[in-house]
Amino acid sequence: MSAPENAGWIRTCSIWRALEVVGDTSVLLVMQAAWLGVRRFDEFQARTGLLKTTLSDRLKRLVAAGVFDKVPYSTRPLRHEYRITSKGQDMYWTALMMLRWERRWSRTPASLDVRLRHAACGHPFEAVPTCACCGDEISARDIDWEEGPGVGWMPPEYSRRRQKRQAAAEAPGVLIEVAQLTGDRWASLVLRSIFTGLRRFDEIQRDTGMASNILSERLTWLTETGVLGLRDIGGGRSEYRLTDKGIDYYPVLLALLVWGDTYYVSSEGPPLLLRHRPCGQPLRLQVSCSACSGPIQVRQVLYELGP
Numbered sequence: 655m656s657a658p659e660n661a662g663w664i665r666t667c668s669i670w671r672a673l674e675v676v677g678d679t680s681v682l683l684v685m686q687a688a689w690l691g692v693r694r695f696d697e698f699q700a701r702t703g704l705l706k707t708t709l710s711d712r713l714k715r716l717v718a719a720g721v722f723d724k725v726p727y728s729t730r731p732l733r734h735e736y737r738i739t740s741k742g743q744d745m746y747w748t749a750l751m752m753l754r755w756e757r758r759w760s761r762t763p764a765s766l767d768v769r770l771r772h773a774a775c776g777h778p779f780e781a782v783p784t785c786a787c788c789g790d791e792i793s794a795r796d797i798d799w800e801e802g803p804g805v806g807w808m809p810p811e812y813s814r815r816r817q818k819r820q821a822a823a824e825a826p827g828v829l830i831e832v833a834q835l836t837g838d839r840w841a842s843l844v845l846r847s848i849f850t851g852l853r854r855f856d857e858i859q860r861d862t863g864m865a866s867n868i869l870s871e872r873l874t875w876l877t878e879t880g881v882l883g884l885r886d887i888g889g890g891r892s893e894y895r896l897t898d899k900g901i902d903y904y905p906v907l908l909a910l911l912v913w914g915d916t917y918y919v920s921s922e923g924p925p926l927l928l929r930h931r932p933c934g935q936p937l938r939l940q941v942s943c944s945a946c947s948g949p950i951q952v953r954q955v956l957y958e959l960g961p
């Protein structure tokens with residue numbers, strides 16, 4: 655299916671719908687704090703370093719999106735805390751994939767030392783993205799994809815908010831470079847295009863509906879961070895290729911896709927169908943334990959905070 659005449663539309667995709675909720679660095683900082691046990695406004699502020707107005711706006715948005723519940727914990731005086739809903743808990747797989755990528759590729763050292771322990775086997779572990787059918791570790795190189803019944807085009811809702819990539823580097827946490835990347839919806843959208851085989855500036859622009867200056871800025875930034883490489887293909891033309899660091903970002907997009915397909919699927923069905931080439935089956939993401947290779951349940955993940 656090709657783009658409609660209206661230039662500036664984007665191919666609908668569950669990744670984009672998920673990014674409309676979490677594709678914001680400040681939102682990711684708030685969620686990171688919640689995953690590490692923070693519930694109350696003051697604690698969120700201390701942990702994220704966000705301005706009160708920004709924090710209050712992001713909390714409101716997460717409540718509206720059904721990711722957090724706002725629950726009173728005291729009646730006199732009336733005070734609320736924010737608890738992660740089951741929809742928010744399902745975002746946890748994305749968090750684990752983000753953490754995995756950060757630890758493998760980030761050039762900025764984490765300011766918090768968080769260790770994961772798998773309650774089922776008792777060992778420290780790293781999360782491994784695997785195929786639920788054959789159990790192999792997932793690599794973007796092994797995925798075939800085709801458009802599903804729910805594919806369509808929609809006008810993007812541009813946000814006037816300025817991206818604050820720097821916020822992720824300043825807040826104490828474990829997700830820094832990945833929060834800058836996932837927190838920038840346009841950057842993630844560019845990567846989605848390149849993962850589906852589009853490599854030239856004009857192709858990516860048609861697919862994402864981005865203005866030239868915005869696309870150009872993102873491509874430069876992604877190249878500087880080592881996620882993309884630029885290759886001369888002759889005739890004065892060049893194309894963008896994913897580096898190993900870029901290819902390894904795929905499990906983050908996949909986890910976002912799963913979440914988006916769960917909560918924002920259109921009535922016609924999913925917009926994108928994926929197949930795991932080694933086993934030939936439709937791809938389903940299973941996050942597994944690096945120590946025991948067993949599948950991980952959300953409640954089996956224990957944290958230890960280092961000094």
Ligand SMILES: [Zn+2]
Nearest residue numbers: 785788930933
């Ligand atoms: Zn498989």
Ligand SMILES: [Zn+2]
Nearest residue numbers: 772775943946
């Ligand atoms: Zn284990």
